[in-house]
Amino acid sequence: ETGVTQSPTHLIKTRGQQVTLRCSSQSGHNTVSWYQQALGQGPQFIFQYYREEENGRGNFPPRFSGLQFPNYSSELNVNALELDDSALYLCASSLLSRTYPNTGELFFGEGSRLTVL
Amino acid sequence: KQEVTQIPAALSVPEGENLVLNCSFTDSAIYNLQWFRQDPGKGLTSLLLIQSSQREQTSGRLNASLDKSSGRSTLYIAASQPGDSATYLCAVRPYNNNDMRFGAGTRLTVKP
Numbered sequence: 656e657t658g659v660t661q662s663p664t665h666l667i668k669t670r671g672q673q674v675t676l677r678c679s680s681q682s683g684h685n686t687v688s689w690y691q692q693a694l695g696q697g698p699q700f701i702f703q704y705y706r707e708e709e710n711g712r713g714n715f716p717p718r719f720s721g722l723q724f725p726n727y728s729s730e731l732n733v734n735a736l737e738l739d740d741s742a743l744y745l746c747a748s749s750l751l752s753r754t755y756p757n758t759g760e761l762f763f764g765e766g767s768r769l770t771v772l
Numbered sequence: 773k774q775e776v777t778q779i780p781a782a783l784s785v786p787e788g789e790n791l792v793l794n795c796s797f798t799d800s801a802i803y804n805l806q807w808f809r810q811d812p813g814k815g816l817t818s819l820l821l822i823q824s825s826q827r828e829q830t831s832g833r834l835n836a837s838l839d840k841s842s843g844r845s846t847l848y849i850a851a852s853q854p855g856d857s858a859t860y861l862c863a864v865r866p867y868n869n870n871d872m873r874f875g876a877g878t879r880l881t882v883k884p
Contacts, residue, residue, distance in 0.1 A: 698861075764819075
């Protein structure tokens with residue numbers, strides 16, 4: 656069984672640039688959620704993707720956008736980077752079924768550390 | 773709005789001690805509660821998941837309890853080891869949305 660994988664692991668950008676982070680979900684999972692974790696804080700929910708559509712969004716501006724592909728992998732795009740976007744970006748996958756009860760358990764990747772200068 | 777608080781923020785204990793980490797939440801209408809471990813600069817590792825209808829879950833030396841009515845969960849670690857040193861996070865999933873809310877974590881240090 657393959658776990659959640661994220662790339663890149665580290666990257667440095669400058670203010671105003673754009674970044675794309677990638678995530679492959681755990682085998683058998685169909686849902687991907689993205690979280691932002693600032694230093695010393697708990698993760699904050701950005702959004703979730705299910706069946707290639709956004710399925711819930713946290714309190715993040717529209718310059719945070721995403722995609723989910725038919726193989727359930729996902730991308731997080733951030734435009735017009737700001738210094739406060741520096742954080743660990745975590746991807747989590749889960750299995751969502753409309754026909755039987757869901758545990759709702761999340762499985763996380765190792766994260767992508769973004770530094771904005 | 774669901775708020776999750778973890779106390780203490782940091783804890784240092786000698787090896788072999790039993791310890792309890794606390795998590796409180798403001799809205800008892802939750803779908804589940806999940807405890808995670810995070811090593812410095814790394815992702816989150818799922819430790820225990822408790823559904824809203826359950827009172828506790830156990831895995832090895834770990835036991836997590838849930839009291840929805842009082843908005844509390846505890847993570848009990850028995851016979852702590854230096855390898856248990858990490859930050860422990862609790863997160864609650866509300867009904868009807870996917871915004872899983874996390875506490876800021878408890879940073880645990882187990883001294884040999």
